[in-house]
Amino acid sequence: MKNFTSVNDVDNLNDWLSLADTFRNNPLHFSEIGRGKTLGLLFLNPSLRTRMSTQKAAYLLGMNVIVMNLDKDGWQLEMEDGAVMNGNAQEHVKEAARVMSQYCDVIGVRSFPGLENREEDYREPVLEALKKYATVPILSLESATRHPLQSFADVITVRNTATKSCPKVVLTWAPHPRRLPQAVPNSFVEWMKLADVELVIANPEGFDLAPEFSSGVTVTHDQQAALTGADFVYAKNWSAYEPYGKTAPELNDWQITAERMALTDNGRFMHCLPVRRNVVVADEVLDGTQSLVIEQAANRVISAQVALYKLLQHG
Amino acid sequence: MKNFTSVNDVDNLNDWLSLADTFRNNPLHFSEIGRGKTLGLLFLNPSLRTRMSTQKAAYLLGMNVIVMNLDKDGWQLEMEDGAVMNGNAQEHVKEAARVMSQYCDVIGVRSFPGLENREEDYREPVLEALKKYATVPILSLESATRHPLQSFADVITVRNTATKSCPKVVLTWAPHPRRLPQAVPNSFVEWMKLADVELVIANPEGFDLAPEFSSGVTVTHDQQAALTGADFVYAKNWSAYEPYGKTAPELNDWQITAERMALTDNGRFMHCLPVRRNVVVADEVLDGTQSLVIEQAANRVISAQVALYKLLQHG
Amino acid sequence: MKNFTSVNDVDNLNDWLSLADTFRNNPLHFSEIGRGKTLGLLFLNPSLRTRMSTQKAAYLLGMNVIVMNLDKDGWQLEMEDGAVMNGNAQEHVKEAARVMSQYCDVIGVRSFPGLENREEDYREPVLEALKKYATVPILSLESATRHPLQSFADVITVRNTATKSCPKVVLTWAPHPRRLPQAVPNSFVEWMKLADVELVIANPEGFDLAPEFSSGVTVTHDQQAALTGADFVYAKNWSAYEPYGKTAPELNDWQITAERMALTDNGRFMHCLPVRRNVVVADEVLDGTQSLVIEQAANRVISAQVALYKLLQHG
Numbered sequence: 001m002k003n004f005t006s007v008n009d010v011d012n013l014n015d016w017l018s019l020a021d022t023f024r025n026n027p028l029h030f031s032e033i034g035r036g037k038t039l040g041l042l043f044l045n046p047s048l049r050t051r052m053s054t055q056k057a058a059y060l061l062g063m064n065v066i067v068m069n070l071d072k073d074g075w076q077l078e079m080e081d082g083a084v085m086n087g088n089a090q091e092h093v094k095e096a097a098r099v100m101s102q103y104c105d106v107i108g109v110r111s112f113p114g115l116e117n118r119e120e121d122y123r124e125p126v127l128e129a130l131k132k133y134a135t136v137p138i139l140s141l142e143s144a145t146r147h148p149l150q151s152f153a154d155v156i157t158v159r160n161t162a163t164k165s166c167p168k169v170v171l172t173w174a175p176h177p178r179r180l181p182q183a184v185p186n187s188f189v190e191w192m193k194l195a196d197v198e199l200v201i202a203n204p205e206g207f208d209l210a211p212e213f214s215s216g217v218t219v220t221h222d223q224q225a226a227l228t229g230a231d232f233v234y235a236k237n238w239s240a241y242e243p244y245g246k247t248a249p250e251l252n253d254w255q256i257t258a259e260r261m262a263l264t265d266n267g268r269f270m271h272c273l274p275v276r277r278n279v280v281v282a283d284e285v286l287d288g289t290q291s292l293v294i295e296q297a298a299n300r301v302i303s304a305q306v307a308l309y310k311l312l313q314h315g
Numbered sequence: 316m317k318n319f320t321s322v323n324d325v326d327n328l329n330d331w332l333s334l335a336d337t338f339r340n341n342p343l344h345f346s347e348i349g350r351g352k353t354l355g356l357l358f359l360n361p362s363l364r365t366r367m368s369t370q371k372a373a374y375l376l377g378m379n380v381i382v383m384n385l386d387k388d389g390w391q392l393e394m395e396d397g398a399v400m401n402g403n404a405q406e407h408v409k410e411a412a413r414v415m416s417q418y419c420d421v422i423g424v425r426s427f428p429g430l431e432n433r434e435e436d437y438r439e440p441v442l443e444a445l446k447k448y449a450t451v452p453i454l455s456l457e458s459a460t461r462h463p464l465q466s467f468a469d470v471i472t473v474r475n476t477a478t479k480s481c482p483k484v485v486l487t488w489a490p491h492p493r494r495l496p497q498a499v500p501n502s503f504v505e506w507m508k509l510a511d512v513e514l515v516i517a518n519p520e521g522f523d524l525a526p527e528f529s530s531g532v533t534v535t536h537d538q539q540a541a542l543t544g545a546d547f548v549y550a551k552n553w554s555a556y557e558p559y560g561k562t563a564p565e566l567n568d569w570q571i572t573a574e575r576m577a578l579t580d581n582g583r584f585m586h587c588l589p590v591r592r593n594v595v596v597a598d599e600v601l602d603g604t605q606s607l608v609i610e611q612a613a614n615r616v617i618s619a620q621v622a623l624y625k626l627l628q629h630g
Numbered sequence: 631m632k633n634f635t636s637v638n639d640v641d642n643l644n645d646w647l648s649l650a651d652t653f654r655n656n657p658l659h660f661s662e663i664g665r666g667k668t669l670g671l672l673f674l675n676p677s678l679r680t681r682m683s684t685q686k687a688a689y690l691l692g693m694n695v696i697v698m699n700l701d702k703d704g705w706q707l708e709m710e711d712g713a714v715m716n717g718n719a720q721e722h723v724k725e726a727a728r729v730m731s732q733y734c735d736v737i738g739v740r741s742f743p744g745l746e747n748r749e750e751d752y753r754e755p756v757l758e759a760l761k762k763y764a765t766v767p768i769l770s771l772e773s774a775t776r777h778p779l780q781s782f783a784d785v786i787t788v789r790n791t792a793t794k795s796c797p798k799v800v801l802t803w804a805p806h807p808r809r810l811p812q813a814v815p816n817s818f819v820e821w822m823k824l825a826d827v828e829l830v831i832a833n834p835e836g837f838d839l840a841p842e843f844s845s846g847v848t849v850t851h852d853q854q855a856a857l858t859g860a861d862f863v864y865a866k867n868w869s870a871y872e873p874y875g876k877t878a879p880e881l882n883d884w885q886i887t888a889e890r891m892a893l894t895d896n897g898r899f900m901h902c903l904p905v906r907r908n909v910v911v912a913d914e915v916l917d918g919t920q921s922l923v924i925e926q927a928a929n930r931v932i933s934a935q936v937a938l939y940k941l942l943q944h945g
Contacts, residue, residue: 052418085907098924099679099903277393301417363698374694492717
């Protein structure tokens with residue numbers, strides 16, 4: 001595997017899930033594979049779960065970790081070819097990527113979308129520039145349009161928790177006070193398409209995901225119908241694809257409550273966290289036994305461990 | 316030991332002091348006990364000594380360390396049960412604590428008081444929430460009302476330096492341009508109560524510590540009387556308990572000078588650092604042979620090593 | 631070697647270059663020498679290359695690393711002896727240096743010049759205070775007037791790339807939109823004086839380096855004459871020494887273009903990075919095979935590894 005930035009980089013999902021089992025049973029399996037190797041983590045945006053779980057995974061594999069908080073350091077990167085760099089950007093991504101490739105065996109990067117220019121966000125300028133210019137593998141720590149480490153952890157969680165074959169998995173939009181990226185739902189959908197599940201997306205009118213992700217999936221604007229009989233309820237807010245970045249914090253009726261969960265077939269509740277309590281989901285659901293959010297978070301270490309192992313094998 | 320947030324978590328102080336001797340003689344004793352284990356350090360406030368000494372201690376025990384600067388990252392935690400999280404807080408401490416427990420074997424946290432609401436500060440909302448929700452041990456890196464890693468280092472320093480049994484130890488208030496917490500003096504008092512010393516607190520009128528800490532200790536408003544015959548002089552500024560947060564930077568007469576030290580019985584000078592030179596203490600004292608401040612700082616590594624060792628044993 | 635802050639700390643450059651070869655051939659040579667030892671990195675200014683390459687070097691030697699971003703943490707150090715510290719500075723460099731010496735086996739520090747007061751900048755107050763008060767070796771990560779880790783990497787790069795003995799090396803000023811320090815060119819000159827090269831400095835009138843650095847070196851204000859027959863072209867902007875801090879971003883004619891490089895004897899292009907594309911140097915040069923900038927960056931790891939090894943030997 002050359003890079004890990006979407007499900008398309010996974011050759012064989014069953015092989016990945018089997019490796020996940022290996023690490024679950026023994027976190028220090030392959031603890032020598034990373035000896036003398038360095039993971040560089042580049043944060044253009046804040047991170048708690050991804051930062052901690054990816055570091056933890058690297059340590060378990062014996063790697064060293066170097067963290068660069070570019071958002072805090074005010075280190076602005078130029079992305080355009082041919083730019084005359086007499087403005088604020090101090091360094092072109094060409095040099096940054098090539099230089100970091102001298103110091104790191106894998107480069108992880110987090111870069112959120114601006115949510116102003118859809119065409120630019122979906123072009124993934126930061127991620128694609130790093131993939132183009134780096135000479136070592138690139139690991140996405142959430143990009144403008146995808147969050148593959150989260151989605152793989154979600155697949156692991158569903159697989160380990162499902163009590164029937166081909167469970168019904170409902171991805172439902174939920175309200176939120178801020179404008180959020182589409183990365184988590186996009187990514188969740190493209191991974192679940194490969195898992196052995198019945199996937200349904202429920203979102204308000206005007207909040208359909210980009211066609212490249214939602215095509216082939218049942219989409220409904222009736223949350224209650226979608227939840228009926230569900231085995232897994234994955235709640236997440238996202239801003240609109242069209243008009244790009246639109247929000248609807250007033251749609252409180254889309255909050256996941258105990259009443260809504262009662263429509264499911266003893267369904268389990270999932271969310272990638274951080275979550276706004278009593279906005280996205282009611283306390284009663286998050287604090288109940290049906291909640292899987294901590295298992296999801298725990299699986300982030302395993303998800304990162306598998307991805308790093310695969311990248312190190314290539315290196 | 317489940318957590319380390321105050322002297323009350325110490326089962327047997329002599330056992331701790333003996334372990335401190337072990338680490339002093341051989342810093343790499345037990346250097347394998349932390350293999351594959353991770354210490355998460357959560358800073359809601361700045362830190363130099365605590366950050367460096369605790370990391371150093373963790374490395375000496377073979378642990379990995381993950382640092383989260385929550386103050387810089389603007390990651391605001393919600394503390395209230397039942398809150399409708401449509402404001403600035405992105406994540407409830409319930410999730411944060413449980414999630415970090417998946418990634419860390421011990422969670423260290425620094426959280427200063429606001430110094431506006433005494434009742435809230437003394438309730439220790441951040442520390443108590445972490446203790447309540449985390450499923451791994453919590454290590455205080457200084458909380459709103461206590462700084463146990465500092466105080467244990469201070470006990471070690473007094474014990475290693477005392478030339479007589481039951482030395483006279485004077486904790487004296489000193490002037491400072493800013494409003495400071497009561498954590499260091501509170502904690503110093505509760506640890507010294509367990510050590511074999513004669514403890515006296517000297518502070519201006521209106522600066523008595525909270526009764527829960529000062530009860531049973533001789534308190535005087537006459538610094539010179541207190542210093543007479545002292546073996547150890549521990550200087551520290553703190554803002555008032557009543558009215559809460561009041562300061563008195565104009566009380567320059569409380570500065571520790573060579574003249575004041577001359578009242579002691581060849582007394583040694585102590586301070587937790589950082590210290591305002593020529594405000595809290597005169598250069599002549601800090602630069603003289605009676606100063607123990609660097610020994611105190613060095614003992615911070617040993618203090619953290621003992622605490623981490625005890626927490627890992629529980630884990 | 632007690633500290634590493636300039637070429638004057640190098641006893642024998644050939645010995646250093648031979649050690650560089652050792653690490654190039656086997657990065658994990660001496661990988662046990664740093665076991666149980668800690669490198670503290672103190673950043674008073676931002677850093678990408680130096681931060682990553684020095685960490686990488688420390689890890690390769692088996693050291694642990696603790697990073698302190700003093701610029702971000704707002705931890706202001708008092709530098710003046712005898713200061714009454716009732717202002718913003720929280721801690722005197724005396725205590726900071728002595729305390730960090732308890733936690734670190736080597737202290738690296740980055741501190742840029744203010745570019746307002748030449749006499750103060752050239753006195754190197756931060757670096758000199760740390761050298762004076764620390765009890766462990768100090769490693770310069772770029773100070774107000776020098777950048778020795780970069781310059782040693784540059785010497786390694788020239789040595790490994792030269793195809794003739796005593797190659798012609800031209801350090802040329804280049805335009806830049808901001809006011810930059812003189813640290814890189816100062817340092818480059820003092821290291822190249824010791825290497826077996828023919829050194830020429832080309833800069834506009836009014837941009838001569840400090841006499842203590844440029845004395846004994848050919849200086850010309852005719853860039854084209856200097857470049858004629860050059861084997862290495864080292865481009866770099868610097869602000870003026872006299873009047874101190876003056877800039878000349880309008881001198882676009884000093885940009886290194888393919889046309890200028892055509893004057894050389896198949897010369898190689900060097901720059902310490904980060905570089906402003908199409909301001910300092912044209913894309914066509916930086917993207918061509920004559921560019922050595924990535925090799926220079928790679929040699930930063932080796933440069934730091936040699937310096938750390940030498941400092942650990944002293945320790």
